[in-house]
Amino acid sequence: MSFAPRFLAILLAVLCSAWPARAAQDAAPERGTAITDPTTLRDLDGGRFRLDRMLLPTRAADTPLTNDALFALPSMTPVRQAIDVEFDRYVVRHTATLPKETIGVGAGFDFQLFDRTLLHSPETRFVLAGIVNRMDRTFVAEASCGEIRLIYRLTRINRAAGEDAVPPRLPMTLNLVVKARGEDAVITCGEIARRWLVMSGDGALSDKDSPLDLIRREDIDRIETNLQIAHAPKSAIRDFRTDYLLKVFRYNAQAGVFAEAPMENQIDRARLQADDGLKREFRAWLLDPVNLAAFDRGTALIPEKFLASGAIAPTPVGFDASGLEPVFGLVRGEGAVFGEPDIVAALRRAAEAGVKLQNIRSPAGFERRLNDVTCAGCHQTRGIGGFHFPGVDWMAEKPSNTAVVPASPHFFGDQVRRRDILASLRDVRPPDYSRGFSSRPQLRGSSELAGSNYNDGWGAHCYARGKPAAGNDASFRDWTCAEGLSCQAAGKTSRIGMCFVKSR
Structure with a gap:
């Protein structure tokens, strides 16, 4: 079984086994x-x-x-x-x-x-x-x-x-x-x-x-x-x-x-890729430091002409x-709206303007946020x-x-x-009103979800950090697993995975 079906099967098993106990609690x-x-x-x-x-x-x-x-x-x-x-x-x-x-x-x-x-x-x-x-x-x-x-x-x-x-x-x-x-x-x-x-x-x-x-x-x-x-x-x-x-x-x-x-x-990718003028306009709008800050917080409202x-x-x-x-061919692939140099330059401009970003600290973080602010990506x-x-x-x-x-x-x-x-x-x-990525909840200082599959427990989404630490993506390096668990990445190239019991 490939990772995706195995992921869904494991996730459903976790949810179903946890439901009776959870429903009975006032918490x-x-x-x-x-x-x-x-x-x-x-x-x-x-x-x-x-x-x-x-x-x-x-x-x-x-x-x-x-x-x-x-x-x-x-x-x-x-x-x-x-x-x-x-x-x-x-x-x-x-x-x-x-x-x-x-x-x-x-x-x-x-x-x-x-x-x-x-x-x-x-x-x-x-x-x-x-x-x-x-x-x-x-x-x-x-x-x-x-x-x-x-x-x-x-x-x-x-x-x-x-x-x-x-x-x-x-x-x-x-x-x-x-x-x-x-x-x-x-x-x-x-x-x-x-x-x-x-x-x-x-x-x-x-x-x-x-x-x-x-x-x-x-x-x-x-x-x-x-x-x-x-x-x-x-x-x-x-x-x-x-x-x-x-x-x-x-x-x-x-x-x-x-x-x-x-x-x-819900970004209209096909229309943007077919209209160079509209593509440039959208790129300029989203990479503006003010809009980028709202985009990072999850509160940006993209104008309807791009939707x-x-x-x-x-x-x-x-x-x-x-x-x-x-x-989503908005960042990578033929006809992409954003290139990695565009994103790196925008992050630099935001930092120079004193904008402190909470979630997007790399091109990969930008791409993930671009995905999960959309209806389709979140679902x-x-x-x-x-x-x-x-x-x-x-x-x-x-x-x-x-x-x-x-x-x-x-x-x-x-x-x-x-x-x-x-x-x-x-x-x-x-x-x-800010929120984190859809894959990882924003805890607001609360420990309520600690050790659960919603945050860092068994089955949670995580980032498999490598060595040296300088090679770790700044957008995801805090996605760790609870004690006794390790992050097992999906596939050979991605470092995003799930928290499972450490292998002996």
């Missing part, structure tokens, strides 16, 4: 920042947080809208149409490099497409899988105090006789993003943060001062979708490959529709589903099968291992930082 990393408890989510899905009730506030029917009716709503029709266009584009692209008979729906194909009829079927609906506080994104829009995300999972609700063995959950999430504070609200960001922070470790809510009372349909901002568009099982000629289609649809209240929109920081409205995120990372080209990092929040399957009688872990190591590792920001907002202190 759950997501306390005060997310609702992951399956019983609570089941009750909320039966109430006003069911997706059709969020989209249609006057809907009082007990029976949820199935997806055929959901995507027939005028507000959702553009979503279905845009996803269909992406599907067709994906098939055309891959049939250009692969025999047409090798791509299709079903196990008989080398590249197995998602059966898109299930997306708008009377047999499926979106089920509430989690609620996540993202007030750590207040820097994006201070007036709205960041966001609250209602995450729904595509699920079969009616199965034909004899299909009991078919998993009810399907590989797609729909993220309904709501402003944490509406335009007409008089409540402060600090009070919203306080209400979240008093929640118990299992996400239990009291009737008094519930933070969920503040979530309103009127404050919906957008829909984000993540769909496993195709899967290529391991074969004699290639390793396994899975592709995920990412899209964003911003709500136009005047028109009453969700319209396709540019994805935050794409959709992305394919492949897993494992490295090549697209055809196996023919690098996923490729420490996810569970391409998702950072699949949620616990509260509908299954006997959940499989992949359904009992609510979120990825990247998600859990980031909760300390998010709680720190909530506490700052509550206490009316200036928040520190």
